[in-house]
Amino acid sequence: MTTLRLRPEGPxxxxxxxxxIAAAFARPDVGFPGEVRLVDxxxxxxxxxxxLAMVAEYGGEVVGYxxxxxxxxxxxxxxxxxxALGPVAVAPHRQRTGHGTNVVQAALDAATELGERLVVVLGDPAYYRRFGFTRADRMGLTSPWSGLGExxxxxxxxxxxxxxxxxxAGEVIFPPPWSKV
Structure with missing residues (x-):
């Protein structure tokens, strides 16, 4: 039986x-996904x-991040x-199997163990709500993406x-690589 292994990214x-990431964010009209450059x-x-860079490995293959x-x-x-959480990616052939949920939860658990208190994300509210995320503006947090609402x-x-x-509470300042996304 093949099991999912969650662990920090190695060299x-x-x-x-x-x-x-490239496969998960592939868009024919855009070319090489900016999310790959962001991580690099x-x-x-x-x-x-x-x-806090977590990998999901299934059958010896990296399938989630x-x-x-x-x-x-x-x-x-x-x-x-x-x-900041992101990007989150799952290989297309392993999507909708729970690997994304598992790898995100592993990253959040690792952050909790390290004593971190606050995580922000820009993403689908229906997906991230399962982890406990709520609207950041209601917590007094602003960013370049505040105007997007939920x-x-x-x-x-x-x-x-x-x-x-x-x-x-206040303005969330992202490192320079985020400005290119």
């Missing part, structure tokens, strides 16, 4: 991850957190750390300690 996974550029940036990278929230008193979402992760840090 040998860059090629398979690129193929999964994030890998070399300060936003990259290798333990979920990436959390560092963003900052500009509050009234400075900056607070947060994470797709701009945030999730407060469970606290790692009994005295959690407060959840920040």
């Amino acid at each position: 040998a996974d860059a090629g398979p991850v690129r193929r999964v 550029e994030l890998r070399g940036s300060e936003a990259w957190l290798p333990e 979920a990436l959390l990278t560092r963003v900052r929230v500009r509050t009234g008193t400075g900056f607070a750390p947060a994470l 797709p701009w979402q945030a999730l407060v992760l469970p606290p790692a300690t009994s005295e959690p840090e407060p959840v920040p």
